Amino acid sequence: MLIDVIVATSLVFAANAVTGQSSFPEKVQIYHLIKVTSYARAGDIHWIEIWEKRDDTQLARELTLVEVQGGSDGVQTSCYYALAIGTGTPLYIADGVRFPVANAQILFDSFENRNLVVNSREYVSNIACETVRVGNVNGYEAQQCVFENQDAANLFLVRTPATSRGELWTALDGGFPVQYVFEAAGQENAVVHRFELQPLTTTIQPPGSVDLLCFDAGFPIPEGTTPVSTSSLTYALFESTLSIPELERFYDDALLSEWPDKTCDETGSCVYTRLLGDATECRLDLRLTAEPSSMSTYVAASVYPSTVDTAAIPVPEGFADPVVVSSFEDTSLIFRADLATVLATYQANLAAEGWEQQDQFSSIRENSAFLTFSRTDYRLYLTADETGGTAFLRIQTAPSVCGPTFEP
Structure with a gap:
């Protein structure tokens, strides 16, 4: 300033x-x-x-x-x-x-x-x-x-x-x-x-309390477990003296009543899901990793609400023969339409959904565009190209930060 x-x-x-x-x-x-x-x-x-x-x-x-x-x-x-x-x-x-x-x-x-x-x-x-x-x-x-x-x-x-x-x-x-x-x-x-x-007018300290999206009463933390890093409302990492089986039992007891759907993969990472009162679906990725050299276990928690689900973004009407390939964090679309019309439609629709365009991280050329939007500690990237009257779009979402930041 x-x-x-x-x-x-x-x-x-x-x-x-x-x-x-x-x-x-x-x-x-x-x-x-x-x-x-x-x-x-x-x-x-x-x-x-x-x-x-x-x-x-x-x-x-x-x-x-x-x-x-x-x-x-x-x-x-x-x-x-x-x-x-x-x-x-x-x-x-x-x-x-x-x-x-x-x-x-x-x-x-x-x-x-x-x-x-x-x-x-x-x-x-x-x-x-x-x-x-x-x-x-x-x-x-x-x-x-x-x-x-x-x-x-x-x-x-x-x-x-x-x-x-x-x-x-x-x-x-x-x-x-x-x-x-x-x-x-x-x-x-x-x-x-x-x-x-x-x-710098404050002291540099390890993170204290942990607030994550989709947790009304705060993210549950067992005894012997301390936060080592947080990323605003989207990610937190903890170090624990408990073993992986002990942590698995704790989080099942703490989560399954409100996060009833649970799936795990071969790496030991588990996904819990819940539905909020406003119909927002939340996904919690929980990864437990043992660290033999320090006799500790690391707990990594990442939260993904459906408000950042690219598959849930409505496909605009009025464009001929849209082709859509979609997943939670990545959606590709093809329209028979000019790029300017497609961009204007998506800019209006995303703004209505609470996504704010970040002009300093956006760029528009004659036949291509890259737009960045932000919403609740997440970013949405829209990449668009036009060839011969056909518009190709790709929409991706990701957490906006991975550690503490400040307003410059």
């Missing part, structure tokens, strides 16, 4: 004069977005979002990273979560599975050394400023650098020749980047970078 901006005299200076040797304050939270869109096809989109909290006073760091990749095979999503407090054992979860990590420094170095993140920070540190303003940005007194037509040949993912335009704010006291947003336009695609740094 930018407030009380004062216009100063224009001048030119190298941004690395204030960012090159800088370090962040002791307590900060950082949001970083890197998004790549193709000019040729809207569905060829790729972005990474990172939410990070740092508190050097307690040697604590917490990081959530979400990666979304769109392509001809649909949308693939990946989630990573890391937490380290003091000298305790760090926590690392990738796509809902916990992986052992002995050293917090190595864990966070693996994130910081992601080429995309390092490359973008190096790029803005060498931007030549054209104008400067001074103001309060995200709680810091900072100066602005506005730039355009900067060479972007060294920026990852953009197809050269490429130039960039945007703005960078650096702290007057400390020289660290406070905010930047810019777009690099290349020959075949465009890359957007957004960075926000804010003071």
